[in-house]
Amino acid sequence: MGNELLFAGTGAALLETDSGDFGFMIKLLKEFKIFGVKLNITSTHISLVIVTITLLIVGCLVGRIVKRVNASDTPGTVQNIAELVVEMLDNMVNGIMGKEARRFVNYISTLFVFVLLCNISGLFGLRAPTADYGVTLPLGIITFCMIHYCGLKKNKMKHLTDMCHPVVLTPINIIGELAVPISLSLRLFGNIMSGTVLMGLIYMLPRYVTVGIPAAAHVYFDIFSGCIQAYVICMLTMVYITDKISD
Amino acid sequence: MDNITGQEFINAMSAIGAGIAMIAGVGPGIGQGYAAGQAAAAVGRNPGAKSDITSTMLLGQAVAETTGLYGLAVAIILMFVKPFK
Numbered sequence: 113m114g115n116e117l118l119f120a121g122t123g124a125a126l127l128e129t130d131s132g133d134f135g136f137m138i139k140l141l142k143e144f145k146i147f148g149v150k151l152n153i154t155s156t157h158i159s160l161v162i163v164t165i166t167l168l169i170v171g172c173l174v175g176r177i178v179k180r181v182n183a184s185d186t187p188g189t190v191q192n193i194a195e196l197v198v199e200m201l202d203n204m205v206n207g208i209m210g211k212e213a214r215r216f217v218n219y220i221s222t223l224f225v226f227v228l229l230c231n232i233s234g235l236f237g238l239r240a241p242t243a244d245y246g247v248t249l250p251l252g253i254i255t256f257c258m259i260h261y262c263g264l265k266k267n268k269m270k271h272l273t274d275m276c277h278p279v280v281l282t283p284i285n286i287i288g289e290l291a292v293p294i295s296l297s298l299r300l301f302g303n304i305m306s307g308t309v310l311m312g313l314i315y316m317l318p319r320y321v322t323v324g325i326p327a328a329a330h331v332y333f334d335i336f337s338g339c340i341q342a343y344v345i346c347m348l349t350m351v352y353i354t355d356k357i358s359d
Numbered sequence: 360m361d362n363i364t365g366q367e368f369i370n371a372m373s374a375i376g377a378g379i380a381m382i383a384g385v386g387p388g389i390g391q392g393y394a395a396g397q398a399a400a401a402v403g404r405n406p407g408a409k410s411d412i413t414s415t416m417l418l419g420q421a422v423a424e425t426t427g428l429y430g431l432a433v434a435i436i437l438m439f440v441k442p443f444k
Contacts, residue, residue: 137439207414295425302428305435344421347414 136312138244156247159238163229204343208350212357216350219258223251224346231304231338234311235330240338243308248301252293255349259292263356271356296348303341307333369443377437383430390423 142153177190187195201221205213227242234240241247263271275289276282311333314326398416402409436442 298428298432299421299425302431303424306431309435340417340421344417347418348421351418 136239136308138239154244155239156241156244159230159233159241160247162238163226163233163241167225167229204346205350208347209354212354216353220346220350223349224342227251227300227345228338228342231342232334234304234308234338235334240304240308240334242300242341243305245297245301248297249293251300251345252297255296255352256293258349259352259356260289262353266357292352296345300341300345303337307337366444370441373437373441373443377434380430380434380437383433384427387424387427391420394419394423 139155140152141155141158144151144153174190174194177188178194181187181191198221201224202213202217204224205217205220209216230242230247231240234243260271267274275285277285311326311329314329315322317325394416398412401412405412
């Protein structure tokens with residue numbers, strides 16, 4: 113298997129190279145063909161499945177516990193934590209979107225929790241799924257579709273004619289619109305990928321150096337950077353959408 | 360040293376190119392530092408608006424980071440994907 117740049121859809125942007133065994137590249141686990149299209153099962157898919165199943169299980173358990181509580185009871189630990197998280201996400205969306213928040217709070221909260229768990233999964237020995245351009249580009253494209261769906265719904269044709277307002281600047285405006293999903297996905301990918309590469313390089317150091325140092329690096333690259341990036345992608349998604357739907 | 364193959368030369372040049380591409384990290388460093396400094400000054404003037412200032416600063420820094428990440432993407436592709444063979 114040579115090293116190659118694969119397009120999104122096969123789910124892998126960078127595959128492990130022939131030369132040298134880097135711990136931080138995407139590992140090819142299984143390869144098969146369907147209708148002549150080569151599909152690869154990589155470590156990204158495994159991490160994504162693990163992250164999704166974890167989210168599902170936690171969500172189901174918390175949902176069951178919260179559903180069973182009466183309004184007059186004293187809230188338990190699980191309910192308190194769940195309320196804290198939901199309230200934090202609600203405040204975040206409300207602060208940016210104002211009265212339109214109700215329509216988007218579900219998507220933004222899901223995005224935040226998913227990206228956050230993906231980013232910190234490097235801490236649990238997985239290869240972070242967001243360090244794969246095939247995962248972050250769809251997130252950018254979803255945002256792009258939402259921006260233009262909301263813009264068309266709110267402003268009808270004016271949304272399109274706004275783009276060529278000074279006629280000379282039409283190409284630049286179109287490029288500016290197309291750059292949104294690319295910069296959004298590249299920002300998440302680049303931050304997490306650089307963290308993954310640096311962690312891999314730190315683990316390649318001689319044995320006696322890798323005592324204690326990786327722990328501090330994990331705190332910075334996985335937890336701090338992961339939280340910041342999850343927050344940033346949600347904020348930017350909200351800002352772009354609010355820009356189109358506000359009066 | 361006098362039997363370097365063409366592929367080895369290309370690999371060496373790719374490594375140098377990746378290093379040069381990361382000079383792009385200078386700009387975001389200056390920009391983010393300036394944003395953080397201004398935010399610190401703003402919090403000093405108006406401590407009540409700390410959360411608003413922090414979120415605005417993070418948003419601005421994230422946007423300022425984009426050009427650096429383009430350089431990083433070029434460097435990673437040169438180092439690990441090896442487009443020239």
